[in-house]
Amino acid sequence: MRTFINVEDIGDIRTALAEAQEIKNDRFKYQHLGKNKTLMMIFFNNSLRTRLSTQKAAMNLGMNVIVLDVNAGAWKLETERGVIMDGDKSEHLLEAIPVMASYCDMIGVRSFAGLTDRDYDYAETVLNQFIRYSGKPVFAMETATVHPLQAFADLITMDEQWQNRNARPKVVLTWAPHCRALPQAVPNSFAQWMNAADVDFVVTHPEGYELDPKFVGNARVEYNQMKALEGADFVYAKNWSCPGVTCPEDYGKILSKDMSWTIDDAHMAVTNNGKFMHCLPVRRGLIVTDDVIESKNSLVIPEAANREISCSVVIKRMLECMKDF
Numbered sequence: 001m002r003t004f005i006n007v008e009d010i011g012d013i014r015t016a017l018a019e020a021q022e023i024k025n026d027r028f029k030y031q032h033l034g035k036n037k038t039l040m041m042i043f044f045n046n047s048l049r050t051r052l053s054t055q056k057a058a059m060n061l062g063m064n065v066i067v068l069d070v071n072a073g074a075w076k077l078e079t080e081r082g083v084i085m086d087g088d089k090s091e092h093l094l095e096a097i098p099v100m101a102s103y104c105d106m107i108g109v110r111s112f113a114g115l116t117d118r119d120y121d122y123a124e125t126v127l128n129q130f131i132r133y134s135g136k137p138v139f140a141m142e143t144a145t146v147h148p149l150q151a152f153a154d155l156i157t158m159d160e161q162w163q164n165r166n167a168r169p170k171v172v173l174t175w176a177p178h179c180r181a182l183p184q185a186v187p188n189s190f191a192q193w194m195n196a197a198d199v200d201f202v203v204t205h206p207e208g209y210e211l212d213p214k215f216v217g218n219a220r221v222e223y224n225q226m227k228a229l230e231g232a233d234f235v236y237a238k239n240w241s242c243p244g245v246t247c248p249e250d251y252g253k254i255l256s257k258d259m260s261w262t263i264d265d266a267h268m269a270v271t272n273n274g275k276f277m278h279c280l281p282v283r284r285g286l287i288v289t290d291d292v293i294e295s296k297n298s299l300v301i302p303e304a305a306n307r308e309i310s311c312s313v314v315i316k317r318m319l320e321c322m323k324d325f
């Protein structure tokens, strides 16, 4: 594996899930693979889980880790070409990338959507520059449009919960209100991975929040949230800003703060004793009530714990390929 961005990069899903369990049973089994190899994690945005779980996964695999917080101590980086750099940005990404790459063997990138220029965000401009100019294997640690390490961890968590059940689970991705405009990376990747998994997948959100067809595929979209949640086995809540699919000028905007979409006991009551899921960090009182997130049906902590496992599979596969290039 040379890049990890989309679900196709992981290949057969059942094989990947089996590999995840193998690693979970013995996290240090492949420690020899990373000896004298260095992972560089580059953060343009904040993180708790990704920072810690990725570092832990790399250490389990015997790697050395360098973490760069671009906004805390590094020169401010210009990311666009053709600009006169007379502002506060001292260095261009096109020099910084090969320099950073010269100190490592593998790169993880966190770079959220700017939410002002849809074409720039959906072209994954920053991530693709890392792929093109670093010459190293690169994985997304939440970029402009995707968060595959999260979606893979979510799938591992659901697989663990659903073991030995014959029927396909009903999985509902539901929009929920938030006070800030958030990216679409988490719902995009969740939708992409659920479409690839063997589940009955439904997406619900207010009108105007339609996700990009590239990710939502043929998933059922239901605008009535309560109807969508009926009989759900898994409820995946997330806020996202307007993806600009039906109305490009609304890209990145908050179209609704409708608090009737907040997941509370009344929402969970219509599910099939459904499990509550969220990638975290979550704002209580907006996305979900205290009672639901603290209930025995809440999977938010196991999801976060499985971030170490999903990342271990990805780094392991990249290390295994290194001898090939």
Ligand SMILES: NCCC[C@H](NC(=O)CCC(=O)O)C(=O)O
Pocket (backbone or CB within 6 Å): 142, 180, 182, 183, 184, 185, 186, 239, 279, 280, 281, 283
């Ligand atoms: N990596 C997990 C989610 C990161 C980001 N959330 C946030 O920025 C929340 C920030 C806040 O609640 O202030 C998102 O939605 O994509």
Ligand SMILES: NC(=O)OP(=O)(O)O
Pocket (backbone or CB within 6 Å): 046, 047, 048, 049, 050, 051, 142, 150, 279, 280, 281
């Ligand atoms: N879920 C997730 O990616 O969390 P962080 O933003 O804290 O890394």
